[in-house]
Amino acid sequence: xxxxxxxxxxxxxxxxxFCSCSTNADEPNTSICPVCLGFPGSKPMLNDAAxxxxxxxxxxxxxxxxxxxxxLRKVYFYPDLPKSYQITQLDGAIGHxxxxxxxxxxxxxxxxxxxxxxxxIIREDEYSLLDFNRSGIPLNEIVTEPDxxxxxxxxxxxxxxxxxxxxAGVDINKEMKTDLNISLGEERVxxxxxxxxxxxxxxxxxxxxxxxxxxxxxxxxxxxxxxxxSETLSTISSREKExxxxxxFIYEPDLASYPTGDIVIPEVVIxxxxxxxxxxxxxxNEATVKELVMFxxxxxxxxxxGLKRSNANRVINAIELLKRxxxxxxxxxxxxxxxxxxxxxxxLNEDAIKSLQENRQVEIEKNTVSTxxxxxxxxxxxxxRQDLVREYKTNSKAFNFIVGMLLKKYKVNPKYISERLAExxxxxx
Amino acid sequence: xxxxxxxxxxxxxxxxxxxxxxxxxxxxNSKLHIFSNINKGLSTGLPFSVKDNICVKDVVSTASSQMLxxxxxxxxxxxxxxxxxxxxxxxxxxxxxEFGFGTFGINCxxxxxxxxxxxxxxxxxxxxxxxATAVLKHHISIAESTGGSISCPxxxxxxxxxxPTYGLVSRYGLIDYASSLDKIxxxxxxxxxxxxxxxxxxxxxxYDTTCVDHPISKESRKKLVIIDQLMAGVDEExxxxxxxxxxxxxxxxxxxxxxxxxxxEKTIPAYYIASMAEASTNLAKFTGFKxxxxxxxxxxxxxxxxxxxxxxxxxxxxxxIVLGTFVRSSSVKSKYYEKALRLRHMMxxxxxxxxxxxxxxxxTMPIKTPTVKEAEDFDPVKEYSIDSITVPPNFAGLPHISFxxxxxxxxxxxxxxxxxxxxxxxLLDFVERWESQFEYRFKYNVGAL
Numbered sequence: 114x115x116x117x118x119x120x121x122x123x124x125x126x127x128x129x130x131f132c133s134c135s136t137n138a139d140e141p142n143t144s145i146c147p148v149c150l151g152f153p154g155s156k157p158m159l160n161d162a163a164x165x166x167x168x169x170x171x172x173x174x175x176x177x178x179x180x181x182x183x184x185l186r187k188v189y190f191y192p193d194l195p196k197s198y199q200i201t202q203l204d205g206a207i208g209h210x211x212x213x214x215x216x217x218x219x220x221x222x223x224x225x226x227x228x229x230x231x232x233x234i235i236r237e238d239e240y241s242l243l244d245f246n247r248s249g250i251p252l253n254e255i256v257t258e259p260d261x262x263x264x265x266x267x268x269x270x271x272x273x274x275x276x277x278x279x280x281a282g283v284d285i286n287k288e289m290k291t292d293l294n295i296s297l298g299e300e301r302v303x304x305x306x307x308x309x310x311x312x313x314x315x316x317x318x319x320x321x322x323x324x325x326x327x328x329x330x331x332x333x334x335x336x337x338x339x340x341x342x343s344e345t346l347s348t349i350s351s352r353e354k355e356x357x358x359x360x361x362f363i364y365e366p367d368l369a370s371y372p373t374g375d376i377v378i379p380e381v382v383i384x385x386x387x388x389x390x391x392x393x394x395x396x397x398n399e400a401t402v403k404e405l406v407m408f409x410x411x412x413x414x415x416x417x418x419g420l421k422r423s424n425a426n427r428v429i430n431a432i433e434l435l436k437r438x439x440x441x442x443x444x445x446x447x448x449x450x451x452x453x454x455x456x457x458x459x460x461l462n463e464d465a466i467k468s469l470q471e472n473r474q475v476e477i478e479k480n481t482v483s484t485x486x487x488x489x490x491x492x493x494x495x496x497x498r499q500d501l502v503r504e505y506k507t508n509s510k511a512f513n514f515i516v517g518m519l520l521k522k523y524k525v526n527p528k529y530i531s532e533r534l535a536e537x538x539x540x541x542x
Numbered sequence: 543x544x545x546x547x548x549x550x551x552x553x554x555x556x557x558x559x560x561x562x563x564x565x566x567x568x569x570x571n572s573k574l575h576i577f578s579n580i581n582k583g584l585s586t587g588l589p590f591s592v593k594d595n596i597c598v599k600d601v602v603s604t605a606s607s608q609m610l611x612x613x614x615x616x617x618x619x620x621x622x623x624x625x626x627x628x629x630x631x632x633x634x635x636x637x638x639x640e641f642g643f644g645t646f647g648i649n650c651x652x653x654x655x656x657x658x659x660x661x662x663x664x665x666x667x668x669x670x671x672x673x674a675t676a677v678l679k680h681h682i683s684i685a686e687s688t689g690g691s692i693s694c695p696x697x698x699x700x701x702x703x704x705x706p707t708y709g710l711v712s713r714y715g716l717i718d719y720a721s722s723l724d725k726i727x728x729x730x731x732x733x734x735x736x737x738x739x740x741x742x743x744x745x746x747x748x749y750d751t752t753c754v755d756h757p758i759s760k761e762s763r764k765k766l767v768i769i770d771q772l773m774a775g776v777d778e779e780x781x782x783x784x785x786x787x788x789x790x791x792x793x794x795x796x797x798x799x800x801x802x803x804x805x806x807e808k809t810i811p812a813y814y815i816a817s818m819a820e821a822s823t824n825l826a827k828f829t830g831f832k833x834x835x836x837x838x839x840x841x842x843x844x845x846x847x848x849x850x851x852x853x854x855x856x857x858x859x860x861x862x863i864v865l866g867t868f869v870r871s872s873s874v875k876s877k878y879y880e881k882a883l884r885l886r887h888m889m890x891x892x893x894x895x896x897x898x899x900x901x902x903x904x905x906t907m908p909i910k911t912p913t914v915k916e917a918e919d920f921d922p923v924k925e926y927s928i929d930s931i932t933v934p935p936n937f938a939g940l941p942h943i944s945f946x947x948x949x950x951x952x953x954x955x956x957x958x959x960x961x962x963x964x965x966x967x968x969l970l971d972f973v974e975r976w977e978s979q980f981e982y983r984f985k986y987n988v989g990a991l
C-alpha cells in the first residue's frame with residue numbers, strides 16, 4: 114500500500130493572503146473587500162507575514178527553500194472561487210524536497226506551497242450560501258511523497274506533522290483538510306477534502322478494505338476521485354474522470370517573484386527529536402516525555418530546564434502536576450523553586466502550585482507538606498482502618514477511598530500518595 | 543512646462559464654461575459615439591476622460607462589455623486617485639473594443655467614429671479616448687495599451703499616445719486584459735500635457751505589486767533605428783510619408799540606421815498566444831452573479847448557470863477565451879504558451895541591444911486608416927497582423943509614443959518612437975523637439991478658451 118497526503122492548514126496571520134481583510138470574523142461576509150471578492154480592477158498584494166510563516170513551516174519540514182518564490186493561477190469554475198482561478202504554487206513553491214521522520218522511517222515531503230482558500234459553502238436543502246470571509250485566508254499545502262504504508266504510519270505521521278506545525282506557530286485546532294491518495298494496486302485513488310484526523314484514518318481504513326476486496330476478486334481498481342462521508346464511514350466515487358482535470362496553469366502575472374534570501378526564518382523545534390534525546394540521556398520513558406511535550410511548548414521548556422537541575426522522574430512528575438493544575442505557563446525560575454522543594458522531600462499542595470505563578474514565597478511555604486508527614490499519615494490510616502486494608506485487594510474502591518481521604522487533607526500530588534500507599538499495603542500483605 | 547494644461551489651469555474665469563462644453567460634447571457624442579457616459583455635473587478642473595476599463599469610483603465601468611453591465615466599482619484606479627481634484631475634473635468614460643480586444647475600435651455597441659471623417663474607424667482599442675482627445679481643446683485621456691491600444695487610435699485620430707514602461711503606472715483599478723502586458727498610459731494633444739499628467743500618476747503603489755519606483759531617465763539619442771522586417775508590409779503611401787518624416791528629423795539633427803531582427807515576425811503569434819492565455823484567465827471571473835450582468839434564474843446547476851452568463855461575451859472575447867484556454871492546456875502548453883514566453887525574452891534582449899544607443903522608429907500603423915466597412919471585412923488573422931508594428935514594444939514592456947507626423951488626404955498619419963525601459967522622458971523630449979517644427983491639426987476644439 115502507498116499513501117500520499119496533501120495537507121492544508123491555515124497560516125497564523127492577522128490578515129488574508131492578498132488583502133488586508135481580517136482573518137478573524139464571525140458574522141458571514143463581513144471581512145471582505147474588492148480583492149478577496151475578485152472584483153474587476155482589484156489586484157492581489159502578498160502578505161509578508163504569510164510568506165514568512167510558510168517559510169517557517171517549509172524549513173521545519175527540512176525543505177530546500179526556493180531562492181525566488183512565485184505564484185500560478187489554477188483555473189476552474191466553482192461558485193466558491195471568486196476569480197474562477199485560485200492563486201497557488203507548484204514549481205516556484207516556497208519549499209521542496211523535505212522530510213518528516215517517524216519512528217521507523219522517513220516520510221519525504223515533495224513540496225510546501227502557499228495558496229488562497231476559497232469561500233465557504235454552506236449547503237441548505239434547496240440552496241447554498243457563500244461566506245467570503247474565508248476567501249483569501251492563507252493556506253499552506255504540504256504534499257508528501259507516497260511513503261506512508263500502514264495505518265500506524267499514517268497516524269504517526271499526522272501526529273508528528275501536527276507537532277511540527279504547532280511549534281511553527283500554526284493553530285492546529287483549526288480545521289485540517291487533507292486529500293488522501295491511496296493505492297493498493299496500480300492506480301491511484303484520491304479522496305478529496307477529508308476534514309480532521311479521525312475522518313482521515315477512517316477514510317483510509319475504508320479504502321484499504323474496499324480496494325483490498327476488489328483485488329481479492331481480481332477486479333481492477335479504477336483511477337478516480339472519491340469523497341468521504343463521515344456519517345456512513347465510507348467513500349463514494351465523485352464521478353469525475355481523472356483525465357478531465359485540466360487546470361490550465363499559467364504564471365500569476367499580477368504578482369512579482371519574491372526573493373526569500375533576506376527573510377530571517379526562525380528555527381522550529383522538532384519536539385519528538387528533543388523528547389527522544391532527553392529520554393535516552395536521562396533514562397526516561399520516551400512515550401511519557403513525548404506525551405508531555407509534543408503539543409506544549411511550555412512543558413518542553415520546563416523539561417529542558419528541569420532535567421539539568423533535578424532528578425529526571427521528579428521533573429516529569431512535577432510537570433505532569435503543573436499540567437493537571439493548568440499551571441504549565443510558570444517561569445523557569447518558579448519551576449526551579451518547585452523542584453527545590455521536591456528535592457527537599459516537600460510536596461506542594463494545590464494552593465502552593467497556584468502561588469508558584471506569582472512567586473508568592475509565603476503562600477508556597479505555608480502549603481507544602483513533607484513526604485515524611487504524608488508517610489506518617491498513611492501509616493496512621495492503615496493502622497486505624499483495618500477494614501479497608503482487608504478489602505483493598507478485591508475492591509479498588511477501598512484503595513481509592515484511602516487516597517481520597519489523604520488528598521482531601523493534603524491536596525498534594527495523588528501520584529505520590531497512591532504509590533506510597535501501595536508500597537505500604539504491599540508490605541502488610 | 544508649456545501648452546494646454548498650464549494655460550488652462552491659470553484661467554480663472556470658468557463661468558458658464560462647463561455647461562456650454564457639456565452641451566457641445568453631448569451633441570458631438572451623438573454623432574461620434576465617444577463616451578459611454580458623460581459627467582454632466584462637472585464643475586471644476588481640466589476635463590479629462592477615462593477609458594472604460596479603468597475604474598472610477600461610483601461610475602459604471604464596463605470595459606464596453608455586456609458582461610459588466612452596471613458594474614459600479616467602489617474604488618478609484620490608482621492613476622485616477624492620483625490626479626489632483628483641484629486640477630482635473632472627470633468628464634466621462636470612453637468607449638473601447640470590448641475588454642481591449644480589437645485593432646479598429648469597432649468591437650462594441652455603437653462604436654466610436656473617426657473625428658476627421660466619420661466614415662473611417664478610430665482605431666482601437668482606446669477608441670473613445672483618442673476621439674475625446676481629438677475633439678476637446680484642452681484634454682488628456684487616461685487610456686491603456688496591451689498590444690497597441692494607445693498607439694493605434696492615436697495614429698488614426700491624429701493625437702499623441704504615450705505608453706510608459708511596463709510597471710511605471712499602477713494597474714490597480716484596471717479591468718485586466720493580459721496583466722503582464724497591460725499598461726496605463728496617457729493620450730493628449732502635446733508632449734508637455736502628457737508629461738504633466740504622467741508625473742502625477744506614475745510611481746509604486748502598494749495595491750499593485752508589479753508597479754515600481756524606478757528612476758526615469760531622459761537619455762536622448764541621435765540615432766534612429768529602422769527595423770527592416772517591420773517595414774515589409776507597410777502601405778506605399780504610408781512608407782513615402784514615413785520617408786518625409788525621416789527627412790524632417792534628419793534636418794533637425796537625427797540620423798538613421800537600418801537593423802534586422804529576423805524573428806520579430808514571430809512576435810504577433812507569440813503576443814497573441816501569451817495575451818490570450820492571460821485574458822482567458824482574467825475573464826474567467828465573469829460568471830454572472832456577483833457584479834455586472836446578473837442571471838437571476840438560480841434553478842440550474844452551476845455549470846449551466848455559468849454557461850448562460852458567459853454567453854453574453856462578444857464574439858472576439860469568446861474567440862480569445864477559447865484560444866487562450868487552448869494554448870495553456872496541459873497537452874499543448876509547451877508548444878504554445880511556454881514557447882511564447884521564451885520568445886518574449888528573446889525579443890526583450892534583441893530590442894534592448896538596439897535601444898542602448900538609439901530609438902526605434904517606424905510608422906505606427908502599416909495601413910492607412912480603413913473605413914468602418916473595410917474594417918468589418920477584415921478576418922481576425924489579418925486584423926491581428928495589422929498590429930505587427932505596435933506589438934513588439936508592447937510585448938517587451940518598452941515605452942513608446944505615437945505622434946502625428948503627416949496628413950494624407952486630410953487623414954492623420956502617426957509615427958511610433960520606442961525607447962529603452964525607463965527612458966520614458968527621452969521619448970517625451972523627442973516629441974517636444976518634433977513639435978517645435980510641426981503643427982498638429984484638429985478638426986474640433988470643444989472647450990477652447
